Amino acid sequence: MFQLFIHISDGKLHEVNTLDILPMEAGAFYVMDRGYLDFSRLHTISQHSAFFVIRGKSNLKFRRIYSHQIDRSTGLICDQSIMLTGFYQKKDYPDKLRRIKYYDEKTNRTFVFLSNNFSLPAITIAELYRLRWQVELFFKWIKQNLRIKTFYGTSENAVKAQIWIEVSVYLLVAIMKKRLKIEASLYTILQILSVTIFERMPLLQALTKEDYINKVEPKYKQLLLFD
Known part of the structure; x- marks a missing residue:
């Protein structure tokens, strides 16, 4: 969805x-x-x-x-x-x-x-x-994986822009996962992209390399975005 x-x-x-x-x-x-x-x-x-x-x-x-x-x-x-x-x-x-x-x-x-x-x-x-529960899972996933630890601006537009970036990242990763038929979780894909974003490597190859493991999600504080 x-x-x-x-x-x-x-x-x-x-x-x-x-x-x-x-x-x-x-x-x-x-x-x-x-x-x-x-x-x-x-x-x-x-x-x-x-x-x-x-x-x-x-x-x-x-x-x-x-x-x-x-x-x-x-x-x-x-x-x-x-x-x-x-x-x-x-x-x-x-x-x-x-x-x-x-x-x-x-x-x-x-x-x-x-x-x-x-x-x-x-x-x-x-x-x-x-x-409809899929929408609830969408916001739950954002809160758990797309963490905003610091807002880079205090104006309404700055805060909204940063949240929109987080939502856009989710959608891009979700669409990529579906179109490329990637079995890895969205969290795993994000972790792989974070360490390979500047490497000259085909995207599908980076996301299917066995060297990358699904690490346990670290626990750290984030700002509250949604009730």
């Missing part, structure tokens, strides 16, 4: 407000956690012919229109077409929604998903949300 859009802001900006600057692409899926649940903004996504998958809240007020057939062996509990009945909610989102309830056996947790897509199988909607 490669990130196509990233927005860097200070800690004062509420996460749901990022939906106002998110570029809308027709046919795209926007998968979000409950912190982004704002029905007026979700309706904007729908009006752009795009789709969303988001976790629902337990206090959601709705009226069931229709219940679709499900295969309970997959973990699905229900697949419903609904209309919102809350005073403000039904004004913000006047169209019908899809409500999917799913039990994840691995985590022993039950999830409720809301979506405006009615064509995909319900289990696919649940799987799309599970893939």
Whole structure:
């Protein structure tokens, strides 16, 4: 999974407000956690012919229109077409929604998903949300491997530029790993590149030499970039 859009802001900006600057692409899926649940903004996504998958809240007020057939062996509990009945909610989102309830056996947790897509199988909607975890792993990998020990500037632009460089390095290494079909981990690739960057050697040769070993990642302090 490669990130196509990233927005860097200070800690004062509420996460749901990022939906106002998110570029809308027709046919795209926007998968979000409950912190982004704002029905007026979700309706904007729908009006752009795009789709969303988001976790629902337990206090959601709705009226069931229709219940679709499900295969309970997959973990699905229900697949419903609904209309919102809350005073403000039904004004913000006047169209019908899809409500999917799913039990994840691995985590022993039950999830409720809301979506405006009615064509995909319900289990696919649940799987799309599970893939959202790859974004969490992306930031976890950056914090662990692309360490910023010192900021070289104190202005907003200087800090953002340094973070963007870190993100760009991740994407370049990830794309290279995929295209060259390199089995080594991203951390190992970074370590090899750090000691061979000035050597006159084909890139693939440097990344496949048996002389390089995957050293244990050292522990040292870094500045906190993400909560």
